[in-house]
Amino acid sequence: MSLIATQLIHWHKTHGRHHLPWQGSRDPYAVWLSEIMLQQTQVNTVIPYYARFMREFPTISSLAQAPLDAVLIIWSGLGYYSRARNLHQAARMIMQDHQGQFPDTRAMIQKLPGIGRSTAAAIAVFAFSKREAILDGNVKRILTRYFGISGYPEESRIKNLLWEKAEEALPVTYRRNQIETYTQALMDLGATVCIRHTPICKVCPLQHHCVAFKEKRIEQLPTARLRKSLPKKETVFLLLMQHQKLLLEKRPASGIWGELWCPPEIKIGIDAASYCQHQLGLIVQSLVELPILDHQFTHFKLRIHPQLLQVVSNTLINPHNKLIWIKPSDALAQAIPTPVRKLLNQHLLLDNHAPNKD
Numbered sequence: 001m002s003l004i005a006t007q008l009i010h011w012h013k014t015h016g017r018h019h020l021p022w023q024g025s026r027d028p029y030a031v032w033l034s035e036i037m038l039q040q041t042q043v044n045t046v047i048p049y050y051a052r053f054m055r056e057f058p059t060i061s062s063l064a065q066a067p068l069d070a071v072l073i074i075w076s077g078l079g080y081y082s083r084a085r086n087l088h089q090a091a092r093m094i095m096q097d098h099q100g101q102f103p104d105t106r107a108m109i110q111k112l113p114g115i116g117r118s119t120a121a122a123i124a125v126f127a128f129s130k131r132e133a134i135l136d137g138n139v140k141r142i143l144t145r146y147f148g149i150s151g152y153p154e155e156s157r158i159k160n161l162l163w164e165k166a167e168e169a170l171p172v173t174y175r176r177n178q179i180e181t182y183t184q185a186l187m188d189l190g191a192t193v194c195i196r197h198t199p200i201c202k203v204c205p206l207q208h209h210c211v212a213f214k215e216k217r218i219e220q221l222p223t224a225r226l227r228k229s230l231p232k233k234e235t236v237f238l239l240l241m242q243h244q245k246l247l248l249e250k251r252p253a254s255g256i257w258g259e260l261w262c263p264p265e266i267k268i269g270i271d272a273a274s275y276c277q278h279q280l281g282l283i284v285q286s287l288v289e290l291p292i293l294d295h296q297f298t299h300f301k302l303r304i305h306p307q308l309l310q311v312v313s314n315t316l317i318n319p320h321n322k323l324i325w326i327k328p329s330d331a332l333a334q335a336i337p338t339p340v341r342k343l344l345n346q347h348l349l350l351d352n353h354a355p356n357k358d
């Protein structure tokens with residue numbers, strides 16, 4: 001067995017995490033959901049979302065039968081909504097193409113939407129005890145440090161090398177649960193000891209053979225990407241109020257926040273009153289500029305200029321039924337992105353819909 005595997009399996013007995021809600025389950029659906037939720041989100045944030053999701057959609061079949069809107073509502077606030085859309089699509093594929101049976105090999109699992117090699121491997125390990133290597137962000141960090149590998153880990157040459165190391169480090173699997181314990185131990189070490197900033201090397205079971213530790217290169221590994229500053233975009237959100245209700249629009253399926261509910265959006269410099277009159281059939285009675293809200297995506301920064309407008313209308317122009325009037329408190333229960341949730345909480349749920357003065 002590799003040295004890493006021996007040390008990690010031993011370490012995990014006393015120092016690993018053993019009580020996460022999805023642990024101990026061999027249900028591939030539960031494993032899959034937890035792995036997807038954990039992809040870009042911290043464990044503590046995931047736990048309540050995971051519980052709620054499992055309550056609402058306890059099986060693949062219940063998820064496949066649910067409308068996408070209902071899934072997005074449960075996901076609302078967790079971010080990276082393509083994860084929810086892919087889960088939903090994959091559940092339907094499993095029902096249609098696999099007779100409701102979750103595929104049991106890494107290669108087959110990887111064919112489902114939203115599942116890359118490492119996630120497929122983790123599901124194959126935890127649900128089916130397959131001897132597969134994972135290589136998520138935490139594992140990349142551990143391996144680059146342990147083996148002293150320089151170079152940006154997402155660059156294909158480095159990534160291939162890391163996959164080789166990840167495969168070599170796998171334990172032999174003649175003992176029950178060996179591969180599961182090893183994989184969980186890697187995840188736990190990355191989450192609790194070999195953390196991004198200031199790893200706790202003094203309690204690390206890999207310390208004696210860790211190249212980065214020996215050569216004092218921990219700060220330099222993993223090699224950071226040469227960062228260009230993120231592009232910035234700006235937009236105007238129109239918070240249109242009539243009879244204490246807010247106008248929301250369902251966004252198109254593609255693009256940011258696909259199929260979520262947002263206020264109508266216009267480009268900077270467009271006259272809001274004229275837009276409302278000609279595009280929506282609404283007459284603006286008052287307009288208040290609200291404080292700017294900045295939101296960061298992985299690939300760009302979005303600066304939102306919210307405007308609160310009181311409007312009247314007889315005939316809302318709504319040819320595709322993408323617009324709804326909704327009480328701000330009810331909007332919170334819909335699938336809305338985090339910045340919209342913030343705007344509602346800050347400006348529409350206090351003081352009888354008056355804008356914040358501060």
Ligand code: SF4
Nearest residue numbers: 194199201204207210
């Ligand atoms: S010794 Fe430190 S840098 Fe090396 S694997 Fe352990 S925690 Fe990470």
